[in-house]
Amino acid sequence: MKKAKRMHIFYYVLIILITFIFIFPFIWMILASFKTQAQIMSKSSFLFFEPTFANFQSVFKEYDFLGFIFNSFIVAFVSTILGLILGLPAAFAIAKYKQHHLGFIILIARIIPGISFMIPWFIIFSKMNLVDSYTALILSHMLVGLPFIIWIMISSFESLPQELEDAARIDGCTLQGAFIRVLLPLVTPGMITASLMSFILSWNNFMFALVLSGDKTKTLPIAIFNFMSYSEINWGGLMAAAVIITFPILIISLLVQRYIISGVTAGAVKG
Incomplete structure (x- = not known):
C-alpha cells in the first residue's frame, strides 16, 4: 500500500517537473516582455521587477505590427481554406x-525539406511577377499545410461506417451530395484539428516568407528581425512581439481543445 502511494506521488511529481520544463520558456517570455533591457539581463530581476508596457507600445507604434498581424492572418486563413478545399476531397x-499508395506519396512530399521547394518557388513567382504578393505566400504556405490536412482527414473518413454513405445514396444523394451533406458534418472534429494545424504552420512559417515576401506582405516571423541589429538585440521588444504572435494561437487552441482531442483520436479505434 505504501509502495503504491509512493509511486502515485512520484508520478505526479514527474508530471509537474516535465510540465514545468516545457512551460518555463513561455513564462520567461511573458515576464521578459514587461521588463526593460537591463532587467532582462539581471538575474535578480527574474521574478521581482517593476513592470513596464513600453515594449508593447514600441511594437505597435514603431514597427506597425498591426500590418504584420493582418498579413499573417490573411495568408494563414486563405491558405488553410484552400488546403481544406483540396485536402478534404483528396482524403475522402x-x-x-x-x-494508400497516394497517401504515402503525400507523406513523402511532406518529409522533403521545405527549403528544397524554395528556389523553384522563387524562380516561378519571379517569372510571374508575384514575389511580394499574397498569392505567392498563400500557395507556398498551402504546400506546407495540405499534407497535414490530408493525413489527419484520411483517418477521420476511414472511421465512418460505409453504411452512412450507402443510406445517403439510397435517399437520392449523389456521391458528392453524400460527401457534403452527410459525411463532412460527421468529421467536424477532424476538420477543426486539421485547420488549426494548417493555420499554425502558416502563422509560424519563416522560410517561405523570408524569400517570397516584401515590404507589402511581410509576416510576423519576418517582422521579428526588426528587433535585431548588428550591434544589439532588443530583447524586450522581441519578447513582446513573441507574446503577440503566440497568444492568438494559444487562445484559439484553448477554445477548440475539445475538438482537437477528438479529431486527433478519430480513426484510432474502429468498431
Missing part, C-alpha cells in the same frame, strides 16, 4: 478507394 477519395 484515398479513404474510400483504399488508395
